[in-house]
Amino acid sequence: MKFILGKKLGMSQVFSEDGRAVPVTVIEAGPCVVTQVRTQEKDGYDAIQIGLGVKKKVSKPLEGHFKELEKFRWVREFRISVESEKGKKEEKQGGKDLKRGDKIDVSVFEEGEKVKVSGISKGKGFQGVVKRHGFHGGPASHGQKHTLRAPGSIGSAFPEKVFKGMKMAGRMGSERVSTKNLRVVKIDPENNLIAVGGAVPGNRGSLIEIRSVE
Numbered sequence: 001m002k003f004i005l006g007k008k009l010g011m012s013q014v015f016s017e018d019g020r021a022v023p024v025t026v027i028e029a030g031p032c033v034v035t036q037v038r039t040q041e042k043d044g045y046d047a048i049q050i051g052l053g054v055k056k057k058v059s060k061p062l063e064g065h066f067k068e069l070e071k072f073r074w075v076r077e078f079r080i081s082v083e084s085e086k087g088k089k090e091e092k093q094g095g096k097d098l099k100r101g102d103k104i105d106v107s108v109f110e111e112g113e114k115v116k117v118s119g120i121s122k123g124k125g126f127q128g129v130v131k132r133h134g135f136h137g138g139p140a141s142h143g144q145k146h147t148l149r150a151p152g153s154i155g156s157a158f159p160e161k162v163f164k165g166m167k168m169a170g171r172m173g174s175e176r177v178s179t180k181n182l183r184v185v186k187i188d189p190e191n192n193l194i195a196v197g198g199a200v201p202g203n204r205g206s207l208i209e210i211r212s213v214e
Helices: 060-065 129-133
Strands: 003-015 021-029 032-038 047-054 072-079 083-085 088-090 114-120 125-127 170-172 176-188 193-197 207-212
Touching: 003 047, 003 072, 003 193, 021 176, 021 207, 032 072, 072 207, 129 170
Parallel strands: none
Antiparallel strands: 003 021, 003 207, 021 193, 032 047, 047 072, 083 088, 114 176, 114 207, 125 170, 176 193
């Protein structure tokens, strides 16, 4: 399984070989540093923990965790499937073994490869049912008064309560969103840039997780 952390820069477009304009999201990905390798024997599961970005000050526990490494702004873990070869377990990423202090860059991915992109969606604050859930609202004529975007009835007299999960107005956005099967359109290893086809969740400058589709 391939994976990397990146920072969303914004959207652009590139032209394909047949002259079509392809909308892409440009992500500054890596280089990430492996901060910890978790194993089944010690931690109960197999995972690789990587860090991205530089931070001036971190808490004392993190300072000890990052000993002999940089102080990272973002740290994330990726579960991995460990291959067993002659009874020896190996952690692999892009065909190479990983250990603490190793670096991961965009060269682990290939153009045309399908990836899964995860991030925190844009926060939209408190919104009504029309924007939050796609309600059509009431008719704009025939005696309508102040209820064009109203939610309408939320239930009968019995059992005299609002059921859990009822679609109503409320806080919207700022949720973890994953978009699957996006295509890697362009890779620029020199500038640590990767262009992914289509839109990805998050604001400019927000953390983006990219992993290969198994």
